[in-house]
Amino acid sequence: MSGKLYGLGLGPGDPELITLKAHRILTTAPVVAYPAPDTGPSFARQIAAGYLSPSQLEVPMVVPMRVERYPAQEVYDEAAATLSRHLDAGSDVAVLCEGDPFFYGSFMYLFERLAGRYETEMVPGVSSIMAGASAFGRPLAARNDVLTVIPGPLESDEMQARIAASDAVAIIKVGRHFNRIRQLLEKMNLVESAGYLERISLPEQRVLPLSAVVEDSAPYFSIILIYKGQEGWISALRPSQSNGTRP
Amino acid sequence: MSGKLYGLGLGPGDPELITLKAHRILTTAPVVAYPAPDTGPSFARQIAAGYLSPSQLEVPMVVPMRVERYPAQEVYDEAAATLSRHLDAGSDVAVLCEGDPFFYGSFMYLFERLAGRYETEMVPGVSSIMAGASAFGRPLAARNDVLTVIPGPLESDEMQARIAASDAVAIIKVGRHFNRIRQLLEKMNLVESAGYLERISLPEQRVLPLSAVVEDSAPYFSIILIYKGQEGWISALRPSQSNGTRP
Missing domain, CATH: 3.30.950.10 (Tetrapyrrole methylase, C-terminal domain)
Known part of the structure; x- marks a missing residue:
């Protein structure tokens, strides 16, 4: 049986502004994925850092930051393929999103690639x-x-x-x-x-x-x-x- | 010393969509206030119900629901006077708000009456x-x-x-x-x-x-x-x- 995909809104930055629901999923999902820039830390991971445990598999999705240009869609093709392997293996995958996942968020690019194939649940966040x-x-x-x-x-x-x-x-x-x-x-x-x-x-x-x-x-x-x-x-x-x- | 006033965003309705921060304040504030209609239950209280304890003092603020008309300002004058008595006595007061307190919320009417006189903190919520x-x-x-x-x-x-x-x-x-x-x-x-x-x-x-x-x-x-x-x-x-x- 395939795993479930979660889009987790983590709020604006204060780790205490995560919802109880996002916290529950964040601390129990076997696989945790997040967007990360070419260099430097992932802001989404920074918000969640205090809640993650070493037993969870972390999957950084490197999204090159280019001013004024949306990342090449191949980046999301590749990220979706990576997450698919975990979902196919039966692992739930939580994708961390700054703010709210559907308020100008990049999670939509993964959602449109994966939601038709896997059970998907969105958890809204504080914008x-x-x-x-x-x-x-x-x-x-x-x-x-x-x-x-x-x-x-x-x-x-x-x-x-x-x-x-x-x-x-x-x-x-x-x-x-x-x-x-x-x-x-x-x-x-x-x-x-x-x-x-x-x-x-x-x-x-x-x-x-x-x-x-x-x-x-x-x-x-x-x-x-x-x-x-x-x-x-x-x-x-x-x-x-x-x-x-x-x- | 006066108590502190909190405007707590509780999110759209699912009690699990409360933030960790709102949950912490909600479960520790000695006084919990919420808007309530003339008849029937308070939606804000319903969201929070599972987290309240009998040791907390509950203060329903009755706001008559009139179609298309903003409640008379005297209602908020009276609510503010009630909350002032608790704040003056040194008790922190958490005001429960559906959704986000500053996104079309009625908390602003209490905020403008009380924030100048008491330490006030807003906790944003999922809209x-x-x-x-x-x-x-x-x-x-x-x-x-x-x-x-x-x-x-x-x-x-x-x-x-x-x-x-x-x-x-x-x-x-x-x-x-x-x-x-x-x-x-x-x-x-x-x-x-x-x-x-x-x-x-x-x-x-x-x-x-x-x-x-x-x-x-x-x-x-x-x-x-x-x-x-x-x-x-x-x-x-x-x-x-x-x-x-x-x-």
């Missing part, structure tokens, strides 16, 4: 945009607000139109688009309504008004939250939440 | 839209999709414009607007791209193509997901996920 709103101490969206989630690479004119039409906005995957987006928000007179977050829920988290960011760039996992209805909340950010420059 | 995508087995959004979250009460012309401008859409708080929204999506030729979900992650969960819904109404906690890029996925919903009519 960075929800965790970001909690870190800020302001609602992401309220009442009958329309909330728009915009990926940072979106071209500026289109981004402007989307922001203009929304009550609340979360811009994700800000990364190297940071300066362009900040200039756009300056043009739209929205900098004072925008907050910037990076490494949400981790010890090195930074949460500050966009106007206070001194750098010209941002890490890939950074977001900008805009709440047009309530300009005042950015200036009300408490000092303890605004921890200056990057370490 | 119903992420859990819905997992239940469907399709991404909520992918790559550089723009995702729009639209509250069901939004007026039809505006809703149509927002849907037309988005790659992926989640309509929340569908409830009594169900028929109007379905008719709008029929007009827009999007019914075949839309899925319907109610009571996500609970044993009575229903997940089915919008075209297969026979009722003319929906419960308040129901959502419609639209994924314009991939019409095929709705017809690919597996039979086990489409569990017919309401019990």
